[in-house]
Amino acid sequence: MAAAVAVESSTQFQEVLERAKRSLVVVHFWASWAQQCLHMNEVITELSKEYPNVIFVKLEAESVPEVSEKYDISSVPTFLFFKNCQRIDQVDGARAPELTKKVQQHSETTKQDLDEQLGKLLNSAPCMLFMKGTPQEPRCGFSKKIVEILNEHNIRFCSFDILSDEDVRQGLKVYSNWPTYPQLYVNGELVGGLDIVKELAETGELEKTCHTEMRLEDRLKALINKSKVVLFMKGNKALAKCGFSRTIVGILNETGVEYETFDILEDEEVRQGLKTFSNWPTYPQLYVNGELIGGLDIVKELEKSGELLSALKGENAS
Known part of the structure; x- marks a missing residue:
């Protein structure tokens, strides 16, 4: 994320928290009349570049009083940290070093949690396809094509819709060092995307690569x-x-x-x-x-x- 998200209502604020799921969310309660808030806005802009998986939010405390009152915001700048819609930490005042330190600490913990989740997903079936949409309703041409190839070669596979979880969508790119979708995994190991699956199909290696029949039990x-x-x-x-x-x-x-x-x-x-x-x-x-x-x-x-x-x-x- 290149910059902080400007939130202008309590409804929008709640939507940001709910969409974030397991991501770390850092909310800057600020005021336009406070010079130190303007400075800290610059700080979080820089932090957003350094920590692209963290969601930074700017919220004018006086413009959205219901949110400010809910979290007992009595001065600006104040920074609240959220994960899974729950407040987990706070920094009061224009304390850039402390803010930076806490962002680093919490983002590392979040990454560990996400890596654990990704590991479980990759191993939840012998042959796992991460795609846009589902095999019944693919949401892009590449996903549709790879499903067709796997079905033509009678490859049994499970799938995960990366459009349903932005954390998984972005995290898996880093986890496997593979920037695009779809992605096919066998026994928890990355096989590749559509081009590699096409090549394996053309050379007759696809069935051998994906021969991972597992008993239903x-x-x-x-x-x-x-x-x-x-x-x-x-x-x-x-x-x-x-x-x-x-x-x-x-x-x-x-x-x-x-x-x-x-x-x-x-x-x-x-x-x-x-x-x-x-x-x-x-x-x-x-x-x-x-x-x-x-x-x-x-x-x-x-x-x-x-x-x-x-x-x-x-x-x-x-």
Whole structure:
């Protein structure tokens, strides 16, 4: 990001936090009449160049009073640090060295968290395609073509829509040192993009490269363990495709606990296989530490009894 985002309303502020997901967000509460604020705006412009994965925000404290009051902003400049929509740190005053130090510290922690997530994603299936859109609805010509090639050669693969997660989209470029999409991985290792997959197909090497058949049971185990909390649902967090899934997502979001989702509408093998694997016939299904918690009714019961948060933390999951 080349410069700070100017936020002019509480709604826009909340949208920035929600879009950021796991990214570090640094918000400068400032005033146009304060010379030291103008100086610190220059500082964050420079920091935004040095830390492109950090989202810097400028918010005039007096112009958006509801946000300033919510976070008890009593003077300017004040800098608040957010991650996962939660305030995690603060710097008061025009203290450029301290601001720079905290940006560095928190961005390093965020990068470690993202690298861990990317590692899990890469290994969530033997053959993983990171693309724009889904195999059923590709969102660019390159993604459409690579899906066609894989299907023509009967390559079994799972996919991740990089348009659904900006952190993954940008982070994977750095993680694998590969600047474009789509990207194909086998056993967690990068194969390459469309050109390389085309070449492998033309030379007859594609089937050999992607010959990583995994038993369905092993694949299901890998999926339910890809994160501490995993929800198998219809759709995803941003767009649930049934009322039960929409309700359970709302409940989980209220807890503030991080969780991953898997869209069972995109993989019929997983959709049918997981029912037998866990002896649970319906969706959504919620797993913690690889163990089934249950569906919507159980989650509602846990919420009502006050036990949901401890269950999500694995304290009473069985």
